[in-house]
Amino acid sequence: MKYSYQKALSCFFLFYFLLSQCQISNATAEHYRGGASSIAFATVGRPRYAFDIYSLRISDPSKELRLTDGNSINFNGYFASVSSALPFLKNYSLPSVNLVYVTERNGSTSIYLDAVHFSPSLRVQPRSLLGVSTQFNRVQIPLVGDDKFNGLVSMKDRPSLVGQSLVYVSTHENPGKPRASWSAVYSTQLTTGSTLRLTPKGVADFSPAVSPSGAWTAVASYGEEGWHGDIQELGTDIYVVSTLDGSNRIKVIEHGGWPSWADDSTLYFHRRCDDGWWGVFKAVLTVENGRFHSKSTVAERVTPRGLHAFTPAASVANKNFIAVATRRPGSQYRHIELFDVVLSEFIELTRTISPNAHHYNPFISPDSALVGYHKCRGTTSGGRTNELHVESVNSPLPNISLFRIGGSFPSFSPDGLRIAYVKSPGVYVMNSDGSGARMVSSRSAFSTAWDWKRKGVVYTSVGPTFASETSKVDIISINVDDDDLSYKTLTIGGENNAFPSASPDGKWVVFRSGRSGHKNLYIMDALDGEKGALHRLTEGPWSDTMCNWSPDGDWIAFASDREDAGSGSFELFKIHPNGTGLQKLIQSGSGGRTNHPWFSPDGKYIALTSDYAGVSSEPISNPHQFQPYGDLFVIKSDGSGIRRLTHNSYEDGTPTWGLKASVVANVELSDSESLCSFEDCRWLSISTTKSLGSSNRQCAEI
Template identity: 35%
Template sequence: MEESRGSIAFFTSYRPPVPLDIFCCPVPPSSRQSELHLTDGSSYNYNCRPIPPAALKTIIKRLRLAPETIIDDDVDSGQITGLVFVSEREHNLETLHVALRFIANSEVKVFSLADIYGVELFSGARLEDNGCIAGGYEDGSTIDHYLVYVSTKEPVQVRRSPWNIVYKTNLRTGETERLTPLGTFDLSPSVSPSGKKVAVASFQGKRWDGEIKDLKTNIYVMSLENPFLERKRVKENGGWPSWGSENIIFFHRNVGDIWGVFRYNLSTGETIRVTPEAFDAATPAAIDETKVAVATIRQKSEFTDVRTETQYRHIEIFDMNALPQSLRITQNTRAKADHFNPFVMDGGKYIGYHRCKSDLLQHGDDVPRHFLKVQSPHEDVGVFRVSGVFLTFSKDGSKLAFVDNEFKAVWLADSKGLRVVFETNGPDSIFSPVWNQKKDILYVCMGPSFKANETLEIHAIPDVSSAARARREPRLLTKGKFNNAFPFTNPDGTKFVFRSTRDGGDKNYKNLYIMEDAEFGEIGGGNVARLTEGNWIDTQCQWSPNGNLIVFASNRDKPADAPERDHGLDPGYFAVYLTNVTDRSVVRVVRSGYDLSGHVNHPVFSPDGRSIAVMSDLAAVSADPMSLPTFLHSVRPYGDIFTVDIGPDDMEKNKDLGVRACHAQ
């Protein structure tokens, strides 16, 4: 039964190819050597918070690492400190872990929540994020400490709805309860200094509508003990809350085209902008009522820029009593590195953050390429994360090709190892490789990506895995200076389907075409037959394993009164369709929103042709996009993998089918 249906390889946008890890430095830092590494260095680690001593004792006692008297003494003296953070070390999922740092020997031991509380409570394909400690106060009796965090462990049946729910887990007993009300979805929890209240960025009272960077969440505050009864909205249009005191919340917000950090007084209702309007600032971490650490980007950059220091994301501290000046932290440790999501340690004596470990690369080193098996929610389907873009398996599964993040080179992984098989002269020049289903040929799209008004041609690279790199010359297959992309051959490898703007007019509509000669194309005299026709976008097409069907993404059913662009980018309203190669009949297989809004894209057939895997925004977003690294080719920070089972022999039974998640985080 194991992986009997095959495997899905995918690329994660907004995830750097070099691992993230957690560091801190004293305030103020004196030099590069001031920075301290806080984890054991294994895997990707990020979004960290310190664990207060009293809560840490509870965790260590549950782990039974030492007698209680020794634990208490070591924690009270600062010989053992603790952190809670996200790590990808377990099943390559993004889940919460606890690090114990032993000062005497600089040892770091890391435990998953399953290690501490059991797999019955913490298992399965899920995301966990934004862990923080609550409770530990007196209220007639001593209230236990709790871990408050976000999890996507409960699938949501409503289309285009987030899966993010905030929970609390009792650190002593492991008992877990939901803090987010039913039908509501919360992000970025933050606990007040007393441990009694939790602030969240919430979708309550609104729906996610495809927002890309600015989610326009509202800030709600709820009681730790009575979250459903004692919950209220305190601020509209805010995200990433952080408590400066029981009365002060810092948050970030987009105003115009600039992100800023603001200070809100719960008693007076006063809101003050803390950071200047001249540059972006986000993800605040309050030190006290007047001081806050933030991530800044003082100068915007483009993909082709060789960035200067001000174009990197840095951590700075702003003091309400000394504005507009700031204390620059990471500019003094690593001026040319991006730093994310600050957190406060030891009352503000140290500021923590995460960044890429790019300093471990030597000059001229290639960025490592990783193939990571991710826990799948379905035992019959394997799931692999690959640090490459536009992944394509050969028909027998023995070869995997992809392009790098710069869209500059084509990589191949097979029994001979991992290597570059073709490289262009510059970035944004090549993408979407795909195998001929019979021959050792890769088809690639050469030209700028995602620009319909630019010329984009399909080329064939013959003898990809066997010929020497110097002998691989791509062969041009299309002509006419149209935008041609996403080829895929029939099972015999003699023809390929592709999408093109030919016949698309001034608005660059895209339809599907069949190239009758897959080896030499229309340059060699081959004919091109039109498969679909209409004023819409048909794209991302693939031939079925039995040769009878072609699956593709299209916005052909977009309502006439829908906005021309979806949040200023593509037209949106993409669903997935099947067409019969013989009679040209078409059926819509799966859509995103109930009104067809949203995106279902990049469909691919399973090896047996009885399922289709898609990328879709059915699960909306799982994190505040402003907290994430940026991958400039990916215009949307969301998208999860779903599969839909089809009846390949009866088109009419495939209309508007349901899906199941294969990787929804």
């Protein structure tokens, strides 16, 4: 039968999808039994990424070609060989490019295979394959994602297609240890759905790269000692394992990341040196009797000092050059360049065609004719940006709507129909479906909370963020339903008063204040503020902050560094409004951060943001994030039963929990801010020391 292969594969995927959904639903139903509701949250910079994958022909890099379809965020590409892609493309003309990549469409991450034809004419008309529509000159196939293979979810780092198996990173398994990364390398056999974990338990692996023969996979890894909070370089070593089953695992390079194979015994990788520059290194591995050995491997620094070079991509067909991302002095942007390893010379690629854009994570086609990378696309040919102000996100919890907004500190109105949020420099209110957004205050603000009893009253903090105890920050109330938008200042003196949360009876507001010289919690009159009444709730030489009042009025949850004051490490606590019953809820390991608690509408659960799951990818491979380890979690109100909601390398934060399950359609940005307005890693500084430090001989040039 002409399409028997595709039909059989489609039937298998459908069966496996239904089976996995049953398994997921049963598991989550045991965790959360509340009524229908919504969690909204913010992600730093994420609404403006809008990444697509592009390529340049190395022999003539004057014309840039966009390879992905402009839908959502597409990144971390890989050119698959014809032999690997062919089983999925029967009855189709051979494409110009087989592109495997990560995509975040439909509210979760997936890995797709796109067969892209450069010519607009096809020898056969493209058809739907595995239930996915084709468009223009591409055939698009989902390989693995949140809706397949038992819900494997993650920021899927650097996928590779090897035969009919996909090698990738997923974060779906909880290692059971706070602040330990969930990132591990897996191999999924796509025709059977059989998935094998290649990473040992208790270990975190990143940035997998499969050798040209397919026999070996190199990973950047750290072991059981865990993650120490680094957001610059993770301090990984490079290991090699058998791609077949993860066996024969051996450390081949100490201190390195982002491995890339030139052949089955030669690796390129990056590391940050004591001289301050990121450099690319080459290592020839020791192989005896077909196996790697732990003998000392000599690594040679190939890129010079004086610029940053990282995320290398080796060329298998042409050993004379590699592709790297660079950040040069005098430039605000990272660009893709070729580096001739024989002549030690750079060849610029992207700067000449798009000088004012960041370009990420190059990869080279099997014939070394093309170099690919991803960057922010700006507007599409039709004028649309696909950059979203409100984005629906797949929720792992039943009855819970989960969505991201293009602002921060959202809060739902008591009836669940509106959301207040902060978007620099002011406070806004919109309908819970993302429509009708309007500014209600133009003052610099952070945090929002609605009054439970007085309709239309929103509390916020006005003043500088991340400021000292003596900074002038006040709490105000805004009646957003008044035609003239009346404002009322509730605090006196301006000693960093912030994070208001109203009591369910509408009589009181809890907030944090630095008036004593330390940030502690206070309760004041909701209508008249401090002038009406003021009570101190907590006292001590530490910071208690980010408070939220439970719907039944019995508890106030808050974040505090009281167990290690001044360290920047925060845990969650709860306390009765009368100051009794202090309980510690959850801690994210030694030195960890757990913040922004918010009670569920029934008061039985708490949403929060935390670094509990460590990091999901090498930070240098992504745009700037203050906390690339920040994900959303839900716990029971007694601190037990932690459940992860988001899996990515962004800073997800400031969650809020609303009364109703909102039906949210994606809403595009409509403001006049410049597109793609996000930063490169701030710590990727051009300021470096002049000489190589004597303590790190690994970075010495040979």
